Amino acid sequence: MPWAAVSARRLARHRLDAPAVVGGEPVTRRIADVVSGTCGVHAQVMSAAEVSVAMRVAGAVSTDVRDALWRDRTLVRTHGPRGTVHLLSARDLPAWVGAMGGLDIARGPGAGEPYLDADQVEALVDAAPRALAHADLTADELTQALADAVGAWAAEPVVDAFRTRLPRWRWVQPVLGHRGALCFGPKRGREITFTSPVRLLPGFVPMDSEPALRRLALRYLHGYGPATPAEFARWLGAPRDRSEELFRSLGDSVEQVTVVGSGPAVQIAGDPTHHEEPRGVRLLPYFDVFGVGCHPRSLLFAGAAAERALSRGQAGNYPLLLVNGQVAGVWHQALRGRRLRVTVEPLVELAAAELREVGAQARRLADIRAVEEVALVVGRVPVGPHA
Template sequence: MSWAAVSARRLARHRLDAPALVGGDPVTRRIADVVAGTCGVHAQVMSAAEVSVAMRVAGAVCGDVRDALWRDRTLVRTHGPRGAVHLLPARDLTAWVGAMAGLDAARGPALGEPYLDPDQVAALAEACPAVLADGDLTTDELTRALADAVGGWAAEPVVGAFRARLPRWRWVQSALGRRGALCFGPRRGGELTFATPARLLPGFVPMDAEPALRRLALRYLHGYGPAAPAEFARWLGAPRDRCEEVFRSLGDSVEQVTVMGSGPALQLTGDPVHDEPPRGVRLLPYFDVFGVGCHPRSLLFAGAAARRALTRGQAGTHPVLLVDGQVAGVWRQVLRGRRLVVTVEPLVRPSAAELRELVEQVRRLAEIQGAEDVELEVGRVVAGPHS
C-alpha cells in the first residue's frame, strides 16, 4: 500500500475527509459514533477535546459534546490508553475496561509500588463504586470517603506532585479508572468531581480480558490500520509482547500488508483501499488523536514537521496544520470573549486554494467555540508546546 492510500483511509475513518452528518439521529448519538471510530478522544484538556470531536460532526459545537458527556451519557470521561484521560463511548466502556483491567492485572504487584501494595489497590477498587453510589464527589470528599471505607492510609499525603503532596490513593487513580471503579463527573463550582460507571451505566459489567483485548485491537486497526503490534502497544501503553500475542490471536480477521516507506503491518482482512489521494486542510487541536495515534510518525511528520510539530518525538504537544493528510505546520488560537484570533505557521507556502480552505477552517473553529468575530494571521507561532 502507498502511504497516500493509508492516509486517505485514516482521514475517512477519523471523519477528517468530511464531517459526519447527523441525519435523523440525535447529535449526541452521532458524536458517540465518531468517538468510537477514533478509539476515544484525548481529554486531558477538555476544551481541545471538545474541538476535536465537534470538528468531526457537521454543525456540532462544544455544547453538544458536553451534552453527550453530562446530559445524555453517550460519552464517558475516564482514563483510557496510556492511562491518559479520554472521552470514550459509553456503549463500549465494558470492553475498554475489560481490556485495560486485564493489562493491569498482568502487571502484578508493581502496579501500586512504591506507595501501595496489591491488597490496598484491590481495597480501593472495591470501595470506589460503593462510596460513589449515591452521587458525584469532589477530590477532597472522595479522599475522606475512601479513608472511612478502607482506612486512614488512603488519605495520607505522601505522593509528590506539583510541589504538593497528594493522598495515597491518587497514585492509582488512573488504574482505578481503567478498572472501571471510577470515572469523572461534571465540575462542581470549578472543582473536579468523580463518579462511577456502575451508577452512570445501569448493568455495567466489564468484559473478560481476552475477548475485550481482541475487540479493542480490531477497533484500533479499523481507525489506525495498517499497524504493527509495536504501534498498537505504544498507543495503548501496554507491553509489546502482550500486544503481539493479541495480534496473533486475531487469526483470519487480519491480513499482512506492506506500507511503502515503512514495512509490514496488519490491517482488517479485505479492508478497502482508498483510490482517491488524501485531500483537505484541517486544523487539529492539542492532543488530537489523529496525530497521536497514527504511525509511522516519520511519514506523518515528515522532514521539517518532525522538528517543528513534535516535542522529543511526542505528538500532540502542538496543534497541527494538516494538508492532504500530512502535518504541514503548527497553529495557535487566542479566544478573547467573542473574538477568535488564529495564527497559522505553515512549513510550505500555501496555495490560493489551500488558503481558502484554511479560512473556512478558522470560521468553523469560531462556530464550534461560539466566537462571533474571527481573524486569521499567517506567520510565526511563538507559543511553546503543551506539556
C-alpha cells in the same frame, strides 16, 4: 500499500476527509459514533476535546459535546489508553474496562508501586464504587470516603505532583478508572468530581478481558491500521510482547501488508484500499488522536514537521495543521473577549485554495467555541508547546 492510501483511509475513518452528517438522529448519538470510530478522544484538556469531536461532526459545537457527556450520557470521561484522560463512547466502556482492567491486573503489584502494594490496590478497587454509589464526590470528599473505608493510609499526602502532594490513592487513579471503579462526573464549580460507571450507566458490566482486548485491537486497526504490534503497544500503553501475542490471536481476522516507506504491518483482513488521494485542510487541536495515534511518525510528520510539530519526538503538544493527510504546520489560538485570533504557521507553501480552506477552518473553530469574530494570521507561532 502506498502511504497515500493509508493516509486516505485514516482520514475517512477519523471523519477528517468530510465531517459526519447528523441526519435524523440526535447529534449526541452521532458524536458517540465518531468518538467510537477514533477509539476515544484525548480529554485531559476538555476545551481541546470538544474541538476534536466537533470538527468531525457537521454543525456540532462545544455544547453538543457537553450534552453528550453530561445530559444524554452517550460519552464517558475516564482513563483510557496509556492511563490518560479520554472521552469514550458509553457503549464501548464495557470493552475498554475489560481490556484495560485485564492488562492492569496482569501487570501485578507493580501497578501500584512505590506508594501502594497489591492488596491496597484491590482494597481501593473494591471501596471506590461503594463510596460513589449514591453521589458524585469531589477529590477531597472521595479521599475522606476511601480513608473511612480502607484506612487512613489512603489519604496520606505522599504522591508528588505539581508542587504539592496528593493523597496516596491518587497514585492509582488511572488503574481505578481502568478497572471500572470510577470515572469523572460533572464539575462542581471549579472542582472535578468522580462518579461510578455503574451509577452513570445502569446495567454496566465489564467484558471479559481476552475478548475485550481482541475487540479493542480490531477497533484500533479499523481506525489506525495498517499498524504493527509495537505501535499498538505504544498507543495503548501495553507491554510489547503482550501486544504481539494479542495480534497473533486475531488469526484470520487480520492480514499482513507492506506499507511503502515503512515496512510490514497488519490490517483487518479484506479492508479495502482507498485509491483516491488524501485531500483537505484541517486544524487539529492539542492532543488530537489523529496526530497522537497514527504511525509511523517519519511519514506523518515528514520533513520540517518532525522538528517543528513534535516535542522531543512526542505528538500532541502542538495543534496541527493537516494538509492532504500530512502534518504541514502548527497553529495557536487566543481568545480575547468575543474575538478569536488564530495564528497558523505553515511549513510548506500553501496554494490559494488551501489558504481559503485554512480560513474556513478558523471560522469553523469560532463557531464551535461560540465566538462571534475570528481573525486569521498566517505567520510564525510565537509560543511553545502547551501554550
